[in-house]
Amino acid sequence: MTGVHTATVFDLDDTLVDTAGAWPRACAAFSARHGYRWRPEDTAALHGNGNWAAHVAAVCGGRATTAEVVDACTDIILDEHAAHPVRPLPGALDLVAAAERHGPVAVATASPRRFVLTVLDALRLTTRMSAVICGEDVGRAKPAPDPYLRAAARIGLPPSACLAVEDSPAGIRSAAAAGIRVLAIPRHGMRLPAGIAHLPAAQARSAVEALPLLTRLHTSRPELLAHRTTAQGR
Incomplete structure (x- = not known):
């Protein structure tokens, strides 16, 4: 056929x-730098969300741009990947x-x-x-x-x-x-x-x-x- x-x-x-846990960990670590405590609802909001960086920037109160979120969270997840490969x-x-x-x-x-x-x-x-x-x-x-x-x-x-x-x-x-x-x-x-x-x-x-x-x-x-x-x- x-x-x-x-x-x-x-x-x-x-x-x-x-990577179900890796991206939330990276985003939680970044948002903690800006005084935000990551919640389960935030993890759920990341799933399949193409605008994930905008969500993280928003919970950080606008103190970081989406570009800064992408760069910093990528650094964090790549450091984790180097120690514990995806x-x-x-x-x-x-x-x-x-x-x-x-x-x-x-x-x-x-x-x-x-x-x-x-x-x-x-x-x-x-x-x-x-x-x-x-x-x-x-x-x-x-x-x-x-x-x-x-x-x-x-x-x-x-x-x-x-x-x-x-x-x-x-x-x-x-x-x-x-x-x-x-x-x-x-x-x-x-x-x-x-x-x-x-x-x-x-x-x-x-x-x-x-x-x-x-x-x-x-x-x-x-x-x-x-x-x-x-x-x-x-």
Whole structure:
């Protein structure tokens, strides 16, 4: 059966690598310098938030610019990475390898380029990526479609020829708004909000569980996959 999709665009944080605690720790350390005590609500606000630096600047009472937040938090997380390297999520590298069998792979993330390239280099993924879209590369972050549109353009394919792999509601909205079908792997098995749950073409609880779904999405006609997915949910 002829493949429908010819490229896969991955989110990075909490999709390929485990940074669920690293970015909140970095942001908490930075905001503490400005007298702010980080709260669980702030950690939740960072998840999939392409404007994360603006959130941190706001809780610091405007005493730091978003550029200062990005630079300082990136320094903090890279120092932590040097001591305790960021690890891929179980099955994530196998998922990338499976995607490569169907065409180019790319990354679209809100994280800063310094961090992204360091992590991709550590995982030996940099040279395998046809495009790496970072927070600095777009005017509007997720959930706007810009990161995924830029990734598809950089690869040289229309969005309809791409598949996105995402963990967050904002990322899912971004890919869907760009006209890209989505394989969702919600972080820690979280339940997607009602307004988001209908957007992914398929959903898995982990990268390991997502492996056969990715292959199916790349080799099945959309109408057949939709029928199968609906039948499985009954």
